[in-house]
Amino acid sequence: DAGVTQSPTHLIKTRGQQVTLRCSPISGHKSVSWYQQVLGQGPQFIFQYYEKEERGRGNFPDRFSARQFPNYSSELNVNALLLGDSALYLCASSLGQVRTEAFFGQGTRLTVV
Amino acid sequence: LAKTTQPISMDSYEGQEVNITCSHNNIATNDYITWYQQFPSQGPRFIIQGYKTKVTNEVASLFIPADRKSSTLSLPRVSLSDTAVYYCLVGDANTGRRALTFGSGTRLQVQP
Numbered sequence: 639d640a641g642v643t644q645s646p647t648h649l650i651k652t653r654g655q656q657v658t659l660r661c662s663p664i665s666g667h668k669s670v671s672w673y674q675q676v677l678g679q680g681p682q683f684i685f686q687y688y689e690k691e692e693r694g695r696g697n698f699p700d701r702f703s704a705r706q707f708p709n710y711s712s713e714l715n716v717n718a719l720l721l722g723d724s725a726l727y728l729c730a731s732s733l734g735q736v737r738t739e740a741f742f743g744q745g746t747r748l749t750v751v
Numbered sequence: 752l753a754k755t756t757q758p759i760s761m762d763s764y765e766g767q768e769v770n771i772t773c774s775h776n777n778i779a780t781n782d783y784i785t786w787y788q789q790f791p792s793q794g795p796r797f798i799i800q801g802y803k804t805k806v807t808n809e810v811a812s813l814f815i816p817a818d819r820k821s822s823t824l825s826l827p828r829v830s831l832s833d834t835a836v837y838y839c840l841v842g843d844a845n846t847g848r849r850a851l852t853f854g855s856g857t858r859l860q861v862q863p
Contacts, residue, residue, distance in 0.1 A: 642794070671850070680838055680853030681795065694850050728794045730851075740851060742794025 640664070642731050642743035650749045651719050659714045659746045663731030669693075670712040671740065672704055673728040681728055687712055688734075716748075724750045755839045760858040769826045771857050773839030776820050784815060784822045787838045789856070795838060799824070826859075834861045 643662045651657050663670050669688045673681035686694035687706035701717045710731075716723055726747050730740040756774040763769045775784070783802050787795035799806055801813040801822070812825040826833055836856040 673851075673853075678855075680856055681851070683850035683852070686850060696850060726792065730794070739797050739800070742796065744793055747792070 642729055642741050644727075644729050644743040644746050646746060647744065648747045648749075650751060652751055653719055653721060655719050656715065656717045657719060657748060659716075659727050659729075659748070661712045661714070661729030661731075661743060663710050663712070663729075664741055667731035667733055667741070668710055669732045669734060670706055670710065671730045671732075672712070672714045673730065673742075674698070675726040675728060675745070677725075684714070719750045721750050724748060755841055755854050757837075757839050757854060757857045759855065760860065762860050762862065763829055764862050765830055766828050769829050769833070769859060769861075771824045771826075771837055771839075771859070772821055773824070774821050775839070775841045778819050778841050782819075782841050784813065784819075785840045785842075785851075786811070786813065786824045787840065787853075789836045789838065795853070798837075829859075829861045831861050831863060833859065835859060 642664055645660045661670055671686040672684040674684055675681040683696040684698050684702055685704045690706045704712060704714045706712045726745040728745045729743045732740045783800055785800040786798040788798050789795040799808055799811050799813045801815055803815050803819060806813045814823040836858050838853050838856040840851055842852060
């Protein structure tokens, strides 16, 4: 079975640009969460979606948005990129809405220059 | 949310048993303790989860004393491939809490 897949694996953007990151959860998983991991720190929660609805939001500005599609895949959008948005963006899927075991993808490395 | 405290780093040698202790003095009655492992440029990987006493799987053991204010992840006979960052998480697995809260983790370096 395929695990959580994220695309692209690496991305370089310029300050002020917009970026869209994509995530496909494990088959049968209805919950997708997004995390930002800055170098040297643990992942920080951004969003959780379950059954196509936002179920949780972390302490991130409105420049960050996300959505979940009918097939449970998800996109994370970041507008007006700042240098500080450079990080590894991780997607995690799980079976349910509450915190059952989460399976993480390999992440998308975003570099803002 | 219960705050966790772990050592920043640990060193070991191949074949040794490694014990990483996590302090969580404010753990709530409904909270579970979960450990994740993360290699560079990869997402975290679930290792083990427990509520009290001892839990063992094919990868590790988790020891939780009666007061549950701390827990110890035990990795038997580590190898070079166990070099990674290990995160201790505490939170309610049953209701409402939808976000995993990671601290800074423990960086384990295994030497030959």
